[in-house]
Amino acid sequence: MAFSVNFNGVELSGMVDGFTAITRNIGSSWNNSTRNRLRIGADFINSSIGSKSITVNFIANVKKDRFVTTRNNIASFLNVTEPAPLIFGDDPNKVWYAVPDGTPTLDESSFYQAIGSITFLVPEGHAYSTYTNVLNSDNSGGVDGSITTNNDGSVDITINNQGTLPTWIDLKLTNNHDNGYFGIAGVNGSLELGNREEVDGVTIRHSDVLYDSKTDPKFSKFVSAAGQPHPEWTGAGTNGTIGYQEYNYKSSNGQQKTMKGVKLIDPGSQTGFRGGMAELVLPPDSNGDSGAVNFYAWFRLFTWTTALGQTGVMQILFTDKNDKFVAGYGTLKDDKTGNTGTVGFWIGGDKKRQWKHIPYVANNGEQTGLKDNNTMLNDNRGQLDFAKQGATLGFYWKGGHQTIVVPELEDVAIHKVKFFFGNWSTNPRGTMTHMVIRDFWCRKDFVNTWNDLPNRYKNGSVVEIDMASGNVSKDGISAITEVVNGTEPFSIPPGISQIKIIQSSWNNTPPDVEISWKERIL
Numbered sequence: 407m408a409f410s411v412n413f414n415g416v417e418l419s420g421m422v423d424g425f426t427a428i429t430r431n432i433g434s435s436w437n438n439s440t441r442n443r444l445r446i447g448a449d450f451i452n453s454s455i456g457s458k459s460i461t462v463n464f465i466a467n468v469k470k471d472r473f474v475t476t477r478n479n480i481a482s483f484l485n486v487t488e489p490a491p492l493i494f495g496d497d498p499n500k501v502w503y504a505v506p507d508g509t510p511t512l513d514e515s516s517f518y519q520a521i522g523s524i525t526f527l528v529p530e531g532h533a534y535s536t537y538t539n540v541l542n543s544d545n546s547g548g549v550d551g552s553i554t555t556n557n558d559g560s561v562d563i564t565i566n567n568q569g570t571l572p573t574w575i576d577l578k579l580t581n582n583h584d585n586g587y588f589g590i591a592g593v594n595g596s597l598e599l600g601n602r603e604e605v606d607g608v609t610i611r612h613s614d615v616l617y618d619s620k621t622d623p624k625f626s627k628f629v630s631a632a633g634q635p636h637p638e639w640t641g642a643g644t645n646g647t648i649g650y651q652e653y654n655y656k657s658s659n660g661q662q663k664t665m666k667g668v669k670l671i672d673p674g675s676q677t678g679f680r681g682g683m684a685e686l687v688l689p690p691d692s693n694g695d696s697g698a699v700n701f702y703a704w705f706r707l708f709t710w711t712t713a714l715g716q717t718g719v720m721q722i723l724f725t726d727k728n729d730k731f732v733a734g735y736g737t738l739k740d741d742k743t744g745n746t747g748t749v750g751f752w753i754g755g756d757k758k759r760q761w762k763h764i765p766y767v768a769n770n771g772e773q774t775g776l777k778d779n780n781t782m783l784n785d786n787r788g789q790l791d792f793a794k795q796g797a798t799l800g801f802y803w804k805g806g807h808q809t810i811v812v813p814e815l816e817d818v819a820i821h822k823v824k825f826f827f828g829n830w831s832t833n834p835r836g837t838m839t840h841m842v843i844r845d846f847w848c849r850k851d852f853v854n855t856w857n858d859l860p861n862r863y864k865n866g867s868v869v870e871i872d873m874a875s876g877n878v879s880k881d882g883i884s885a886i887t888e889v890v891n892g893t894e895p896f897s898i899p900p901g902i903s904q905i906k907i908i909q910s911s912w913n914n915t916p917p918d919v920e921i922s923w924k925e926r927i928l
Contacts (some may be wrong), residue, residue, distance in 0.1 A: 413483065413504070413526075413621055414490035418464070421479045422522070427463040428494065433928040434458040434531035451634055455928070458528040459507065460492070463742040466512070466520040470778075473514045483525065484510060493536065494525055500533040502526070533572055535925040537820070542563060545737050550811040551902070555916035560585075563905040565898055569925030572897035573661070576922045583915035585863040589908040590871075595896025599869065599878065599888045606912045607858040611851075614691040618847035624650045625846075628684040631824060632674075636683065637723050638752050646674030646682030648827045655840070657785060660774040665785070667842040670718070670827035678839060681719065681828020686819055691853050697727060697819030698850035700795050706788040706845040707737065710780070711768045715742050715835030719828045720843070723752070723865055724792070727821040730753065731758055733799050735792045737783065737841070739768055742833055748784070751801040754810040764803060768838065789843060795851070823848065850853035861910075862888065873897065898923070 407581075409425055411418040419425075435456035440448035466476050507527035514520050541550040551565040567573055572594065579588065585605030590597045620626055628649075636642035650667045674680045690696045705722060721736030731754040736888035739747035748763040767776050771784030781787065782804060793800040793807070797816040800807040829837040863869060863880070870879045873895040878885045898905070907919065 410493075410495035411491045412495075414486055414492075416483050418483065418524075419460070419495075421466075421476060421483065422464040423467040425462060425464050426521070428462075429459075429461040429463075430494075431458070431460075433462065434528075436922045445630075448756065455531045456460065456501075458531045460502065460526045460528065461503065461523055462526070463521070463523045466543040467518065473512070475521055477512055480510065480512070480522070482522070489529060492528075499536050499754075502528045502533045503530060504528045512680055513696075517664045525748075531928075533927045535569065535927070538922050538924055540920065540922045544920065547763050551921075553919050554685030557914065559909045559914040559916050561907040561919050562583075563907070563919065564902060564903050565905060565921065567898050567900050567923070569928050570900055571926035572899050574872075574895070574897050575924045576871065577871040578920040578922075579726065579869040580805050580863055580918040580920075581863045581869070581872075582868050582917055583860040583865055583913050584847070584858075585862045585913045586910045587908075588863075590870065591907075592896050592898055592906065593903050594899060595872075596893055597871065597895055598890035598893040599871075599885075600910075601911075602890075606862060606878065606909060606910065607856055608860065609854050612853055612855055612858045613702075613849045613851045613852050615849045616688045616691070616846060617686060619845050620847070623666075626650075628668060628686055628825060631683040631685040634683060634685075634729070634824075636826060637725050637729060637824060638734055638758070639679070641679070642828060643674050643676030644683040644826070645676060646670065646680060646824065646828070646926065647672040648682035648684050658770040658858060663785065665840070665842055665844070667708070667844040668825060669839060669840075670829070673827075673831070673837065677831045679830055682827055682889070683824055683826045685825070686823040688823070688848070688850075691850050692855060693853060695853075697821045697846060698794075698821045699817060700851040701820045701848065702787070702790045702791065702793045702851060703823070703846070705735075705843060705847075707783050707790060707839050708785055708788050708842040708844055708925040709737050709739075709768055709838060710770045710785070710840040711745055711747075711782045713835060714745050715833070716768075716838045717742055717829055717833045717835065718838035718841050719826065720841040721750075721824075721826045722792070722843070723824040723826060724794070724820045729822065730754065730864045732815060732818055732820055733792065733794065735790065735801055738763065739838060740830075742835060743811070745769065746778070749803060751799075751808065751810075753799060753810060753812055754818075755814045761810055762801075762808065767896075769921065779806045814878075870897070872904060879920050 437455045438458045439451040442448050484506040485617035492502040492504040504526035507525045510524040512522040539550050547555040550893050554562040585598040587602045589786050632645050657663050717739050723734040724732045736750050748767040750760050751762045753761045766778045769780050773778045773779050791802045797811050797813050800809040876895045
């Protein structure tokens with residue numbers, strides 16, 4: 407097989423008839439810097455590898471009238487504006503990037519044979535392998551090296567550079583988990599991308615709605631608590647019945663209306679103070695935790711007597727998991743001759759009691775001139791709320807919250823809500839015509855929830871680093887701004903060396919790693 411010299415993809419052997427010599431010498435030129443000493447010798451400063459010259463001598467066995475063609479072809483062949491690949495047939499795995507240097511010669515003094523020479527300059531002074539080495543999980547453990555993934559999300563790489571000079575790698579990292587940082591360290595330097603302090607997420611506080619009658623319009627989750635002790639009043643009968651009802655009534659202005667909600671159906675068989683009770687057991691929050699130290703309830707009530715002397719009690723009572731009383735909001739009318747009722751705020755703790763009772767006229771709000779006219783609990787209104795924030799209890803009434811601090815309730819969690827409706831069996835005037843819970847919802851506040859933040863390197867994103875040029879891309883888009891100041895690309899030395907890749911501290915899933923490089927040879 408004929409010897410070949412291929413430059414810029416063109417075979418010189420196709421233009422000439424043979425090569426008489428190729429001068430490649432050993433390695434390249436070494437340039438040493440010294441500084442003369444005062445009298446004898448010099449001090450060494452540094453050494454660098456310079457450019458390299460390669461000379462090719464050839465013959466062209468052509469007739470003299472065809473030397474013009476040879477000259478023109480070779481001149482065209484050599485006409486490049488930047489270093490081009492130069493490959494010799496005896497060393498096909500090595501490519502020099504060269505340009506013609508000086509004046510190529512062609513001695514035409516012989517009629518039968520022309521003798522010529524071409525000198526190439528290799529500015530870099532070294533060659534590259536014509537092939538690209540690729541190291542990934544598929545060939546890990548082979549001649550190119552190995553890739554080891556670790557449980558902490560880091561990757562250890564052993565890389566075998568079989569060239570004689572340090573070289574630059576292309577690194578491809580495919581994220582298998584959200585990630586905010588890459589630290590890449592080798593023996594010749596380190597490169598960092600992203601933000602070491604970037605977090606995967608944050609714990610935020612939010613509120614969980616635990617119950618809403620809008621999604622349970624017939625209050626089916628209010629289950630009977632008949633026979634259970636009343637949390638606040640010892641001795642009160644609770645074996646009556648309360649439940650959801652829809653009924654028609656005529657409002658104070660004569661308009662026909664329909665009322666829907668929870669009310670007393672049967673006060674029970676006991677004598678004295680008696681009634682019925684139901685309970686709502688609060689479901690767990692979004693973390694699966696039961697009970698609410700910080701709690702809010704909103705409800706809409708309706709009270710209206712249609713005859714003087716009617717009496718009745720309607721309470722919303724909040725208890726802990728052992729049914730111990732925490733607080734309550736309700737209405738009480740024990741006036742057996744007139745039409746005065748009270749709204750009551752009850753508190754638990756060491757001094758369990760009715761903290762406040764505020765009078766109002768138990769009409770339907772039609773007597774606008776009355777000082778205590780029922781502006782809050784008539785059929786057009788009724789919106790009230792209760793809040794527990796640690797030790798602070800708050801009760802809404804007429805445009806504001808009335809609060810009290812009960813220190814011993816600071817860490818007490820509300821687990822149940824009990825609903826009591828009652829009356830006195832001895833009252834001949836009967837029970838208030840309208841005592842209704844029309845709407846009810848409640849929530850747990852300050853629930854700690856993990857909020858996953860979007861990270862700069864999402865699961866599946868691909869980061870590519872060209873160590874030679876310093877270019878960095880993420881999913882094909884330049885990401886050079888993500889290089890951490892003070893770090894820079896690095897080369898790998900000849901022989902076997904190590905590379906360590908770490909990620910965000912919270913990411914324990916290693917990325918897929920692929921490394922490619924061309925060897926550099928003197």
